[in-house]
Each structure stands twice: as C-alpha cells, then as structure tokens.
Amino acid sequence: MKIRETLVRSAIFGVLAAMANPAQATPLPLQNAVITATYNGDGAAMLGLDQGFAAVPGSNTTAIHPSGAGVEFFTADALFGFDFNDDGSLTIYNNAPVPTGSYSFRFDFGTSLAAPLTSFTLAGMTGVAGTPLLSLQGGGSVLGLDLSALSWDDGYGSVTASVNSAEPGSADVPEPRTPALLLGGLGMLMLSRRRKTR
Numbered sequence: 001m002k003i004r005e006t007l008v009r010s011a012i013f014g015v016l017a018a019m020a021n022p023a024q025a026t027p028l029p030l031q032n033a034v035i036t037a038t039y040n041g042d043g044a045a046m047l048g049l050d051q052g053f054a055a056v057p058g059s060n061t062t063a064i065h066p067s068g069a070g071v072e073f074f075t076a077d078a079l080f081g082f083d084f085n086d087d088g089s090l091t092i093y094n095n096a097p098v099p100t101g102s103y104s105f106r107f108d109f110g111t112s113l114a115a116p117l118t119s120f121t122l123a124g125m126t127g128v129a130g131t132p133l134l135s136l137q138g139g140g141s142v143l144g145l146d147l148s149a150l151s152w153d154d155g156y157g158s159v160t161a162s163v164n165s166a167e168p169g170s171a172d173v174p175e176p177r178t179p180a181l182l183l184g185g186l187g188m189l190m191l192s193r194r195r196k197t198r
C-alpha cells in the first residue's frame with residue numbers, strides 16, 4: 001500500500017516539476033548586430049571599431065566585427081575594451097590600472113537582435129575580483145553593465161560572459177518529457193483506482 005502511494009505521489013510531483021520548468025536560455029547570436037554604447041552616460045566616451053576608434057561624432061556606434069578579430073569598443077580614457085562576438089560572448093578587458101570610481105556602461109542593440117536579451121551568464125574572470133552588475137532595459141534590447149564594484153589587478157584582467165535569450169517558442173511547446181510524465185502519472189492513478197474497486 002505504501003509503495004503504491006509513494007509511486008503516485010512521485011508521479012504527481014514529477015508532473016508538477018515538469019510543468020514548472022522555465023524556458024531554457026541560450027547564448028544569443030549577435031551576427032549583424034549594431035551597438036550604440038555610452039560610458040557613464042556619455043556617448044563621446046566610447047570609441048567604436050567602425051570609426052577606427054577615433055574620437056569623432058558617432059564613434060560610439062559600431063557593428064559586431066564579422067571575423068571576431070578584435071574589440072568593438074574602447075573607452076576614451078583607455079581603461080576598458082569590449083569585445084562582442086557573433087556567438088553571443090562578451091569579453092571585457094582592462095588596459096591599464098583601474099582606480100576606484102564609477103564605471104557604468106550601456107549597450108543599445110536597437111532592433112538589430114534576432115530576439116530580446118533575457119539574461120547574462122558570467123563565464124569567467126581573470127585578474128578581477130567582485131561581480132559585475134547587469135540590467136536589461138528597453139524590452140531586452142539594451143544591456144546595462146556596471147563595473148564599479150570590481151577590483152582589477154594592475155595587469156590586464158578580463159571578464160568573459162555571454163548575453164542570452166530564451167529559445168524561441170520554448171515557453172509555448174512543452175518538452176517531450178512533460179506529456180510522458182503526465183501519461184505516467186495518469187496511468188498510476190488509474191491503476192491505483194482499479195485495485196481499490198476490486
């Protein structure tokens with residue numbers, strides 16, 4: 001009797017757990033993305049690849065370099081470089097000793113993304129202590145990044161992360177295991193009821 005109750009309860013909890021399973025986040029491909037960046041609210045403080053990192057009007061807007069051969073942005077004070085890659089990864093480099101201060105960045109992808117940003121996954125840090133702060137704005141088209149709480153070594157440190165998006169349709173279509181668990185639970189309940197009627 002106890003075994004049957006345990007099996008029925010396990011099936012029910014399994015079904016509930018499967019139904020509560022959230023959409024899976026995957027790295028968001030950034031092919032053909034165009035980014036407009038600001039540093040502490042100032043567009044002129046970001047120098048983009050498309051303008052050869054020159055301090056000219058519009059230098060804070062650049063496209064992802066298709067070959068992934070280098071950084072897309074440097075800060076005008078030469079403290080940081082930002083390398084966005086087609087696969088959704090982002091590497092932030094420090095180019096000089098970073099004094100204590102405010103280091104807030106905003107990367108606006110506009111309408112150039114295939115899907116909205118949903119999360120930010122930290123992959124690793126070298127020569128850096130602390131945690132970068134992330135905010136998603138503009139319906140998932142803007143990445144806000146605050147590096148003020150990080151402590152950088154005097155060498156060349158880096159932070160590697162990925163920008164993510166929910167898989168298209170993942171919230172709409174149940175995973176294959178969900179119907180199987182539902183049917184298994186229903187079968188266990190029917191078996192339990194059938195034995196009680198005998």
